Amino acid sequence: MDVRALVFDVFGTVVDWYGGVARDVRRLLPGVDADAFAAAWRRRYEPSMDRVRRGERAWAVLDTLHRESLDALLDELGQDADEVTRAELVLAWHRLDPWPDSVAGLTELRERFVVASLSNANVSLLVDMAKRARLPWDAVLSAELFGHYKPDAEVYDGAARLLGLAPEQVLMVAAHVDDLAAARRRGLRTAYVYRPDEAGPRGAPPATDPEADLNVASLKDLAARLVVG
Amino acid sequence: MDVRALVFDVFGTVVDWYGGVARDVRRLLPGVDADAFAAAWRRRYEPSMDRVRRGERAWAVLDTLHRESLDALLDELGQDADEVTRAELVLAWHRLDPWPDSVAGLTELRERFVVASLSNANVSLLVDMAKRARLPWDAVLSAELFGHYKPDAEVYDGAARLLGLAPEQVLMVAAHVDDLAAARRRGLRTAYVYRPDEAGPRGAPPATDPEADLNVASLKDLAARLVVG
Incomplete structure (x- = not known):
């Protein structure tokens, strides 16, 4: 990759x-x-x-x-x-809290890669969240910038375009398999993060996404795979 | 303000x-x-x-x-x-270098305000520059997001909209009086930074902008005025 x-x-x-x-x-x-x-x-x-x-x-x-x-x-x-x-x-x-591994993982990943949000949240929400939680984004990318919500193709295409990269140079990281499937359809690489608690006690996300390029248990884990590896 | x-x-x-x-x-x-x-x-x-x-x-x-x-x-x-x-x-x-006061000034200002670029440069240029120079932007805002170059109104209006703020809650900071004049026309507050060397030996920017809300000599100076003041 x-x-x-x-x-x-x-x-x-x-x-x-x-x-x-x-x-x-x-x-x-x-x-x-x-x-x-x-x-x-x-x-x-x-x-x-x-x-x-x-x-x-x-x-x-x-x-x-x-x-x-x-x-x-x-x-x-x-x-x-x-x-x-x-x-x-x-x-x-x-004002949501990051998972315990998020800030440390992003900080490590940022040393080697551009790290950006790509969320359906609006820009001001993401800016408020990042300031409060100290999420070290290089860029705050949002559905709002494209006038389309994920999984519309415009969001993934637009992210690669704004970053000046080919789709295959961009890795989408998500705890949701549908988001990753849409990213793959636009040519992005994908990493699935297993977040068993993300939807509360009733949620039961799959443990892995067999279609993803990478499967990890945390952003620290992702950094260990990509930065050290 | x-x-x-x-x-x-x-x-x-x-x-x-x-x-x-x-x-x-x-x-x-x-x-x-x-x-x-x-x-x-x-x-x-x-x-x-x-x-x-x-x-x-x-x-x-x-x-x-x-x-x-x-x-x-x-x-x-x-x-x-x-x-x-x-x-x-x-x-x-x-890969331009920041002025000696830029990173320290932005870092202080960021403790109290959202700090964002608002440049005619494309997003990927601004991201590359910020990573290399360690500019601590909360958001990378660019003319590219609006499909218009400053001083077109869409850029200033768009920045306030993405930040979820009224125009008068946004302060445009620039070393160029025309940029600030356009920002004021859209209702933004303005701060002029005197950068005598910005255009090389032949450049001779005005020492102050009498129309601006603030006139400062550096981003450290701006932080001293806004964060301590």
Whole structure:
């Protein structure tokens, strides 16, 4: 492999969305089952992007989709929440904690490769998250830059183009096999990270992705494979 | 001022384009007057972007414009250079040195603000430069993301939008008064950095910009004004 840049899915791959969202739900909506709420909110994530992907609505950033999903979920549950609380809940996604290996792994990988996010999150969310968590991105790449959500081809093509690289010089790193499958269809190399806890207790991601170029258990593991190797 | 993010012009403001380009011309084109060559190359910079700005040609990234300007300049001078040399010369713009105060100033400013590039350079140029020079950007913002070159309004508007901020929450920092004037027209705050050497011995930038919100002599000076103040 002649890989020059690594691009990372973020929610679940680099940071713990489930734990972070549940933590803020617990704080901001006392009495609500925070774990169930986090999972239910996330279940609205793909459908909300699908409407954009299918062209049924104009481009909207993820903060907007998160807010709409939140409002619908609160409605469904008959749960009151004022404007300030709703805005704060949306910002929970800006202040997710990295997995314990993420910062150390990215820091090692950055010595040898360009490391960039490639997330469906909007740029400002990713910037807020990176500052808080000290994620050492060389570049913050986002679906927002392309007006398309993963797994639309434009996102993977656009990342390689902005980095000035051929697709096969870019390695997509993700804890989600569908993201990696889409990246491969655009010619990127792929690495699967097994994150058993990424979707909470009910989640059960596959232990490996047989189609991926690499299978690793953490970003430290990825660095050990790519930087030392 | 309720400023949350600082966006920086790069060539001349954060890095020494003149010294860096002349250094590589000296190495790659022995016998050529490197200082005059650097200045002549740069004189083709604004005209090359003007053709894009006026819609006379489709969007092309700065690496492409630099290469076209280089080819034209070599032709004009009757100077031979092979393909490898030309490609290396274009990459001179990727490996410019920061001014002595840049990294320290940005590092201090980053503790309190989002700091991002906002340059006419393409993303890959800015990423290469930041890695080599250790510029601690929170985000690499570029004209390339908007398909418009500064001082087109789309660049300043787009930067505020991607950062999730109102224009007046963004401070544009530049050593060029025209860049700052355009930023102000879009509602951004502005800081002028006096860089007497940015265009080489023939350059004579004004000592201050009376229209700017702040006038400083370095990025350390800017940090002293904004972070301590």
